[in-house]
Amino acid sequence: MLSPTEYDQLDGLGMATLVASGQLTAAELCAAAIARAEAVNPRINAIILKLFEQAQQRATSDLPAGPFGGVPFLLKDFGAQYAGVPHTGGSQALRHFVPTEDAELVRRWQAAGVNILGKTNTPEFALLAVTEPALYGPCRNPWSLGHTPGGSSGGAAAAVAAGITPLAGAGDGGGSIRIPAACCGLFGLKPSRGRVPTGPEQGEKWQGAAVEHVLTRSVRDSAAMLDATQGPDVGAPYFLPQPERPYLEEVGRPPGRLRLGFTLAHPLGRPLHPECATAVREAASLLESLGHDVEEVPLPFDGRAVATAFLMLYFGETGASIVSLAKVLGRPARPADVEPTTWLLGLLGRTYSAADFAAARHTWNEHARRMGLFHEKYDLLLTPTLATPPVRIGELQPKPFEQKLLKVVNTFGLGGVIRRSGLVEKLAEQNLEKTPYTQLANLTGQPAMSVPLHWTADGLPCGVQFIARLGAEDVLFRLAGQLEQAQPWFSKRPSLAS
Template identity: 70%
Template sequence: MLTFAEYDRLDALGLAELIRSRQLSAAEVCETAISRAQTLNVALNAIVHPLYDRARAQAAQPQTGPFAGVPLLLKDFGAQLAGVPHTLGTRARRDFLPAEDDELVRRWLGAGLSALGKTNTPEFALMGVTESELHGPARNPWDLGRTPGGSSGGSAAAVAAGIVPVAGAGDGGGSIRIPAAHCGLFGLKPSRGRVPSGPGVGEAWQGASVEHVLSRTVRDSAALLDLTAGPDVGAPLFLPAPARSYREEAERDPPRLRVGFSVAHPLGRAVHPECVRAVGEAAQLLESLGHHVEEVALPWDGPALAHTFFMLYFGETGASLAALEGVLGRPARPGDVEPTTWLLGLLGRTYSAADFAAARASWNVHARRLGRFHEAYDLLLTPTTAAPPPRIGELDPPPAQRAALEVIGRLGLGRAARRSGLVDRLAGDALEKTPYTQLANLTGVPAMSVPLHWTPDGLPVGVQFVAPLAREDRLFSLAGQLERARPWAGRRPPLARG
């Protein structure tokens, strides 16, 4: 059987090439991935719905497609696979089986990728940590006491531990980039409209949420976006195709770029010194590669954008709770979901349609301001997060606050919670450690987290680059250059080396 050491040295493209040339069989690769999953998932809790027999059956068939025989994992949110539990991390949907594949999943499977299982996510993918009551916490392979981030935390933990080379992920407020930063991976959020979201959804989270993958190498991410980019039937919008493939861009050095950077916290709070150091080192590396780099003011109003994001957050959670009636056969009740989720949905019902419409219109205000920034700078550089990965449970509400949330939810006191200031405190705390990523979601532009720094105690810290709309090509080109200058794909957490 293919040894793990041999498997571990290869990214998705490398595995695909050896399978295509018959130096490896799909069955060998599949068994190695399953063995690795069974060994490590006990500690990681990254995979919540194994599909090992399904993967074995696929590996036994003739292989076709550019990624034929390569295993991947699907996030248990967004990446719907027919006949496979699709819980969205909530006990209210633990028995739900979808009737059809999402279009993005069809494209992955059509390229020959083999679904090894579904990965852990927080309830309704709402949090920047992956600690649902249904599935329990996913754990970071760099330190099992810490979170891999969220909401694509299970996917990130599995890729970082070497179970699979790539895993599906979605990003509605940073949920690709935050786990990438916390797990030492490359994570790119595509532009709004770049990849399909159908057939069941027109625009996820009003277009703020986009799906792609987490990977160890830039070229895997680029090649998979080449395969999945483009509208599906009935898509509300689409973007022009790039001049060259994204994989080609990842192999070409970019021209001299103008990069503006900032380490200021958008909400005026503290930024961890290691995150500041990561941006400083990235700026120095960029300068050594010939790029122009200078410090700038953050090109957005942090509190205003946070307010707008939370209006989306509340409204979409309310809609998700309402949609549970179609699954449960009755309206959702507080006990069906976690207390914080119920409160978020309750708050969504306290705002008017006019409030939501005004907040949605303000997205374009932020987009125009960012567009003016990009007239002077090709890219914006910030920390991906304001702190290294938190410990499991660190961001939980204190017991007294949790008790208050349960009372507010049970009694339907959403308006009272708003008047008390509790909502403002919760919102500020929620974004304290992850305040940089929501900008790209609301404005629709592409952004990536690149793993260029590790703390003295061995925790990964990512840096974020934000590009203009539809300029994924620019991000891939720079990412490839950075990867060649300071390789990271060979770094492994202690768990994966053991």
């Protein structure tokens, strides 16, 4: 029988190696994961749909002998459709929706050998940087139960940080892999646009801004899973050059002498939390000690322009999601079908014109060119992942007067009035001021990672972000492997995981 301590000391590849050699069985791993879930999930609310019986059955059958053969795994309840299993997207409107086929990425994860134990908590339609859906209730950070694990892949991050599974599926449309990684002390890489498939139903998600991958404790698990899933599927609109060698091999390779520019400037001109500034400065010092060239640089992008372009995407895609609910509901969606904030975002999406959306879309290309120029001099941009450590549960929820305003606006369809008042931009900016660094890579399509190199005086994780040129995941994995060896974080665990 695998003890909890022994289970916690293994990453995914370590588990798979023991299964392949006959030292462990998939059933033993499954039992250990379920035991851990039963012990900690009631306190963190990370898993909202248990598939334990199915997992136990699969563990005793022939799972694919992939790189993660027999390894327990969790799916985010958004994007990663799993045939025959409810897929709610954190919304009561979809609580009865059951897809009939797997997403292509889910097929590839299963081909890699993982054993799916359940689905994880996410905000409605994966819209927020905190995970507090009305349907399932808030997910809590294993490092401090009063704080958020981030979003929108908060349930995935909380589950991995709590030691339920060594890795879990996640998605990133504005930082939703990197933000939870930073909040929960994990490694989180957002791949380049087009690196992993989005089929079979969609050629791209969120106009190409959203990409799916995994959250992990070890760098090598992330690399090996990207090896297993990368490459276009049928009808893919984007084609990137194949990597020179497997990403897993990059993790142990010397990164060479890299040129890094770091910035402490807040993209929206707000104060940066001292702990986040310390995290970047400490990372810069560590990088210099490893032989890299590091210098402070001005912010190489227009933070307000990026925020404005992202909000246009945010409003438009939320509006489209609400319209598409008619396919499931058999009627047009109503305000009561979704959360008030979601409905308001959808109303706003309908108040902007196609010309407005196209003009904002041009900003994406402008910033891709800006970053291209930046990377002519620097290999990587180093920033805080977040502008503040994890916030407390409920801190970003609408205040009572805002809730009343939302009710009036949604009841009378006053999206245009609210738009013209400027209130929405104010509220949106207040939320983006906590997470202003992550949206850039979604709009430009670049790969980016959050690395857990700092913990606050209160013991909360505080990640740093590295952004590379398009298609340069290999550079990120080489550096991440070096950082992991120089300043290990795998054994740094929340007390809840013990």
